[in-house]
Amino acid sequence: HNEHTHSPHRDQMAWTSDFHSCGGASQSPINIQLSETIFDPSLRPFLLSGFDVPEDEKLKLKNNGHTVVLDLPDNLLIHNGLPQEYRAAQLHFHWGSRGAPGSEHSVDGKRYSGEIHVVHYSTEYSTIQEAMTQPGGLAVLGAFLEAGSEENPTYEHFLTYLPQVSNEGQDTEVPGFNISGLLPGRMERYYRYNGSLTTPPCFQSVNWTIFNDTIKLSERQISMLEDTLHRDDEEILQLNFRNAQHMHGRIILANFR
Numbered sequence: 581h582n583e584h585t586h587s588p589h590r591d592q593m594a595w596t597s598d599f600h601s602c603g604g605a606s607q608s609p610i611n612i613q614l615s616e617t618i619f620d621p622s623l624r625p626f627l628l629s630g631f632d633v634p635e636d637e638k639l640k641l642k643n644n645g646h647t648v649v650l651d652l653p654d655n656l657l658i659h660n661g662l663p664q665e666y667r668a669a670q671l672h673f674h675w676g677s678r679g680a681p682g683s684e685h686s687v688d689g690k691r692y693s694g695e696i697h698v699v700h701y702s703t704e705y706s707t708i709q710e711a712m713t714q715p716g717g718l719a720v721l722g723a724f725l726e727a728g729s730e731e732n733p734t735y736e737h738f739l740t741y742l743p744q745v746s747n748e749g750q751d752t753e754v755p756g757f758n759i760s761g762l763l764p765g766r767m768e769r770y771y772r773y774n775g776s777l778t779t780p781p782c783f784q785s786v787n788w789t790i791f792n793d794t795i796k797l798s799e800r801q802i803s804m805l806e807d808t809l810h811r812d813d814e815e816i817l818q819l820n821f822r823n824a825q826h827m828h829g830r831i832i833l834a835n836f837r
């Protein structure tokens with residue numbers, strides 16, 4: 581084995597395994613205890629730009645063995661709801677199994693069926709690798725998925741491609757669509773707290789936003805997410821959420837009463 585061989589995967593593993601913050605005091609996810617939230621009217625609604633991706637632009641959808649990730653173009657920006665401008669990098673999901681909910685965050689102990697995370701990094705950095713090691717370097721928009729009576733047409737845009745990425749390491753291309761349609765209809769009301777990535781290296785660099793309004797999918801669409809993806813060992817990929825972490829004195833803001 582030529583010792584000069586550069587193995588990005590090896591470096592990636594070294595980078596994530598040698599140093600992590602998973603035992604820190606600002607970890608995510610958390611249980612949002614409503615009685616403990618503090619009203620902060622200065623938290624303004626978000627301004628999204630570039631989220632309506634034209635369908636001739638192809639987005640990579642990948643099963644990485646932990647979740648399903650949709651890579652995003654580099655022109656999706658958010659500001660206003662955040663102290664600075666952030667650029668979207670990717671979105672992914674956390675879900676449960678048939679009959680067991682799988683959101684990462686919970687509200688007064690209630691876990692929802694699933695949760696979407698749209699991961700952004702501050703535009704003061706040129707890469708997410710650089711931003712994720714800095715306080716406030718990342719901003720993740722989180723929203724809960726729950727079963728409703730209607731099909732969600734925007735979710736259909738990528739759920740129909742899940743069978744093409746049913747095994748770990750598989751990826752496929754999805755025609756662009758309006759990414760903001762994957763978030764709740766109303767985005768004015770949200771919770772805000774400082775936390776971390778919910779997977780190693782668990783860097784404590786995430787400005788978290790959890791929307792009050794939920795996203796409604798049909799039972800069939802929730803089941804698509806729960807029953808389609810597998811890991812390398814042929815095990816079904818389900819219940820991919822981290823447990824709620826201690827607050828260690830952190831406060832949760834809410835921009836509504």
Ligand SMILES: NS(=O)(=O)c1c(F)c(F)c(SCCc2ccc(C(=O)O)cc2)c(F)c1NC1CCCCCCC1
Binds near residue numbers: 646697699720779
């Ligand atoms: N909730 S979260 O945002 O912390 C999160 C998770 F909980 C996640 F579980 C994940 S996936 C696990 C990390 C991973 C593994 C393999 C590969 C690959 O082979 O391409 C990529 C990533 C995952 F990707 C993310 N988000 C990533 C965190 C990993 C490093 C920074 C990249 C963007 C955000």
Ligand SMILES: [Zn+2]
Binds near residue numbers: 673674778
């Ligand atoms: Zn996540």
